[in-house]
């Protein structure tokens with residue numbers, strides 16, 4: 041009989057991450073629910089254990105802290121000897137919402153399009169410092185954690201990596217053709233080149249040159265972080281033929297990140313990531329799922345989709 045599958049989920053204490061843990065556990069996967077906050081993580085595991093899901097354990101993990109990553113890797117190695125599934129869910133959005141009411145009634149995240157950048161400046165604040173932290177978490181820390189756990193994934197018979205992305209990581213938002221081409225040229229793309237793109241973005245952000253150099257003008261750092269994470273996902277899939285590596289946009293989900301705006305619940309949002317985590321051995325690798333369906337990395341119809349949502353905007357209220 042095959043060993044029980046083991047998954048690590050980052051940011052499992054709340055939102056979509058918590059739901060991914062719950063749904064994986066329901067499918068019989070042994071889950072390590074990780075959280076940077078000990079109390080929040082322990083409480084989340086207790087909640088799942090009390091509901092009958094005794095196959096969930098807690099381990100502290102701050103993905104930005106290399107010693108915390110090393111501690112988790114040691115724990116997995118000692119106790120389980122291998123890892124089957126890594127779900128990189130933890131992220132931050134890099135903006136401060138100044139006016140929650142106007143943000144919600146104005147269309148939530150759907151209004152964060154370049155055409156409205158100036159108008160939105162009193163609703164949403166994007167400081168360089170929070171943008172930099174956003175890139176550190178969503179791209180660099182996710183990459184550091186992944187690299188630390190790859191040796192344990194190599195021990196698994198069917199390893200999977202799932203990176204939570206966003207429709208905001210779609211290359212549609214980028215107006216710099218060179219950057220778009222670089223991120224799409226998967227056969228020649230390198231980690232160094234991705235790093236260079238991020239550093240160029242940060243420099244332009246600091247010097248107020250986002251428009252001049254064709255970067256996204258709203259939710260800028262988050263958009264760059266997810267677009268580069270998508271490229272890294274494809275790069276990993278190219279490099280490790282034995283690991284199925286994909287990214288998943290969970291949909292527009294009611295969580296703290298979205299100030300509880302959205303069209304779906306965390307339970308619905310977790311379905312795509314869970315599907316990607318449990319793909320069969322002949323499943324696709326290096327692709328992007330929009331919820332549960334494969335989608336392009338650059339969607340020409342994105343503005344239409346957003347316009348359509350925007351016109352009929354009716355957020356789900358729990």
Ligand SMILES: NC(=O)c1ccc[n+]([C@@H]2O[C@H](COP(=O)([O-])OP(=O)(O)OC[C@H]3O[C@@H](n4cnc5c(N)ncnc54)[C@H](OP(=O)(O)O)[C@@H]3O)[C@@H](O)[C@H]2O)c1
Pocket residue numbers: 050051052053054055056057075076077080101102103104128129130131132177181204205206207289290291292293294295296297298302
């Ligand atoms: N909600 C949506 O509509 C939506 C849409 C597209 C993509 N996504 C993506 O889906 C994922 C989950 O989003 P969500 O909406 O569930 O977000 P959320 O409710 O804001 O939860 C974010 C989680 O990430 C954790 N986190 C942040 N920085 C961390 C760090 N350095 N180390 C460890 N954990 C850290 C948070 O921990 P704390 O509790 O300690 O802060 C929290 O558990 C993210 O990757 C997000 O970009 C969400």
